[in-house]
Amino acid sequence: MNQRINTAPGEIGPWVLLSWISIALAAYCLLPWTALEYGLTDFTKEEWLNALGWKFSKITLILPLTLAALVPFGLIKLPGRGTGWFFTIASGTVIGAVLIGFVTTQTSMGLGCGVVMMCLAALFAVGISELGFQRGDTFIAGAVIFVVFMVVAFIFFPVWEIFRNVLFTKNGEFAPLQFFQIITSFGVGRVVWNTLMLAFTVGAATTICGIVFALYSIRATSRIRVLIRVFYILPIITPPFVVGMSLILLFGRAGMINDALMFLLGPQGLFTPAGAQGIFERSGYIYGFSGIFLAQVLSLTPVSYMVISGMLSSINPSMEEASLTMRANRGKTLWNVTLPLLRPAIANSFLLGMISSAADFGNPLVLGGEYDVLSTEIYFSIAGAQLDFAKASALGLILLFLSLTVFFIQRKWIGKKSYVTVTGVETSGNVTPLPVGMQRCMTVFVTLWFVLVGVLYVSIFLGGFVKQWGADYTLTLSHHLELWSKGLGSGAWPSFRNSLTYAVVAAPLTTLVGVLIAYILTRKQFWGRGIIDFGTVLIFAIPGTVVGVAYILAFNTPPIEITGTAIILIITMAIRAMPVGIRGGMSALSQISTNLEEASVLQRAGSLKTIWSVLLPLLKSTIVSSMAYSFIRAMTTVSAVIFLATAGTDVATTYILSRVESGDTGVAVAYGSVLIFTMLIFTLLVQFITGRSRTEKQVKTF
């Protein structure tokens, strides 16, 4: 028995145990055991000293003593599985004791405590791997524990807090019927109906537009189809609400198009026919369903295009050729052969559109008017005059339930099927062109679309340079000067710097955890895999606003008290971008044969070594593009961070939104255009460095 463990691949020597113990000891002595009162970026020497464990409370001295007592056990070898059992039990007990200590005294954990816990978890991983978990592979055991910890702490625990707020009253009494009381106290039916209605129509419309674009880009013979290949990039680099903002510039009450119509057909218009005095009046038609619908269709169609075109390009043309040989015309072939073949992609795009629409927060916030949807209603029950956490939680549960349902339908019916063909085989060039009349219609449609999108983006750019859109079109630099020229400490700089910093930290974190999860899910079978699996489902399906509410509820009180800090924003950004890392990792790993790893393991390399020298080089491009894309998502995300950003940790998107909300459209679009521009340059840079358009592939993992 002993023999087998000794020769197992990835065997670790006593120095590993000792180094973890000494890191823990050092962290205990030097780093703050309890949370610093004013945060990690802002402390005095005295506050730091006071937060040290031995100064805080003498009881904590038990910890270093216990750790010291572990040292001899790292050096000697206990008989049988003794070492394994010993470290598992010892570290497990200490972790439990520390947790209980913090919870019962209602103290917040500090950085030092975090490091100590991490070391203890590592010792725990060593212990259970000695006991045979993961066939004695310490690295994998550690990775599993790390991933399980992340999923439990940052997904299950916050979601549970939502449930707790609904199930229990403020005084902690169990009140299972509270949910129904809350949702019947105001018109929740209308809000749910609005959300569903919007999600359904947006899903349908994006799918139809997606089919048109896919057919056009792959089957049409016209020139402008090349343009479609670049337009997928726009929604990735644009913060979600900027499209809504630009719609206001064009169609708002003082928008350009309304002004023009006023000028032509208004009460004093040029072409007002006699007897029809003022057929056109300024109105707020863009605020409400029509506006949100338009904004969402504009920003979600490229996703649906990517899904459908991926499948379309992998359809074997021989089917269609057969149909044509049987003397069916092109239209009939398209309808009876091509579209049915696309069915899974169409269904997938429809469901994706539904989920994204229901989860979208920025556009309803900017354009909503009185059309309330769940995501904005959640936000205003916390951020508004009410501050009702129970109501926010109840609404959050409804939204979570809706998107989980759609997600499971998608997974059950279509699942991976639609993704298989994405990188499908090259088909021979003999594809059926579109029917002539249809192609003409589509050309008109696509041209109109591009003109609209073009005008929208131009108006965002120009909006930053005119004094007051709609009232005074004098060119001015004042918006940009207000943002960028008032020194690094004010204007847009703090939020811009925060966004960059957090995104730079979050991107590698996302990629690391994402790829680890993908590795564990594709390569490993073990007890507890279900936890990770369900955790990833939640990560994929949970809408941003729900994450925001859950995090406020979970992390505002000890033991993990991190609201208002940069840490929580980084974690939120990482979790929000996690699907990218996981999907990217999974699709890359499923293309790599396990033979390579087996060969490496047979040569007695441990799994750390195997991953490092076999898998990582193969995954390099996935990792780079996943990092880049997580960075972009972190920069442009708004739904979750808006709950968590405070004065000191304001990020670019929340800053812009607050300016939109208070009506400073000029400043907001000025900032927005700079942000889009930065992202565009970054994307091009990454594409240049990685040598080819990786982002195109990444966008499918939306």
Place this chain on the structure above:
Amino acid sequence: MKKISAALIVLFLFTSVTTVFAKGRLVVYCSNEPFACQAVADAFAKKFDVKVQMTRSGSGSTYAKILAEKENPKGDVWYAGTLDPHSQAGVNGLLEPYASPMLKEIGEEFRNPATSKQHHSAGVYAGVLGYSVNTDVLKEKKLDMPRSWEDLTKSEYKGLIQVASPQSSGTAYTVLATMVQLKGEEEAFKYLARLHQNVNQYTKSGSAPGKAAARGETMIGIGFLHDHALQKSNGFPLELVVPSEGTGYEIGGLSIIKGARNMENAKRFVDFMLSAEGQEVPQRVKMFQVPTNVNANVPKEAIRLDQVKLIDYDFVKYGSEKMRSHLIDRWAKEIKPVKR
């Protein structure tokens, strides 16, 4: 790959913060407009060489935050925001009584306005509720200038009025409470139903209608007139109207949080904000509320309290959580969903 990581490292260094040390600290919870909060925090920090940490959020959320931190207060002083939640915090024993020596310079009714009457809070500014009319649009439409709350329900103003939703805005709640105090609850809701027919949009933020009126997106915007005065001073064609029936107003509260960790600096801050010098700070960033210090310069754009008809606003009754959610829920159920 290396290029990226090098670039990222540079970026990270560039963005990392530097720490400065000063004489003591102060944590301010601020419920004013962000730029006013920043101006006040900077002014105090500069004058007393204190390291000020400012957290801005609405008065409702700040109250909830202080309540949540009752056992272990994180904030020291709470500046601005409507008085109601300050009052509530005082009644619930979350605030430290402090009769500042500066109170002798403060107008009588603002010295101790809160419910508890134990100097838990002082009034730091006052703002009058009303509406502003875009005169360009008024001319274009050839309409008469409205002068009262009742005028706003006339059918010729259909689709021309904007006001915030009380579900998200404290300003709009003041409108709601003012109407109830002017007319009684039943009549007030009948009035709001008629007004609803003329409203083109309920905005989320309380200051948005004034800005929309300035741009001509709407003809009439209801809100606190100091927000609108800001737009007017930026050159927009606005006329500010204080309705003839009388109107409500808000008092900005200023309170010290019980158990503040930096009590000395908190008291110093209260003294500073009650002094003429402190109250003139927000004016520099164009916040045109009326200062409560009698010696402070009243900005010429501000609406003076002694020149308009104000109702006897009951801050105790209408500041209570129960009344608040009752009125807001009733509005959301009876007024908001009605077709127009």
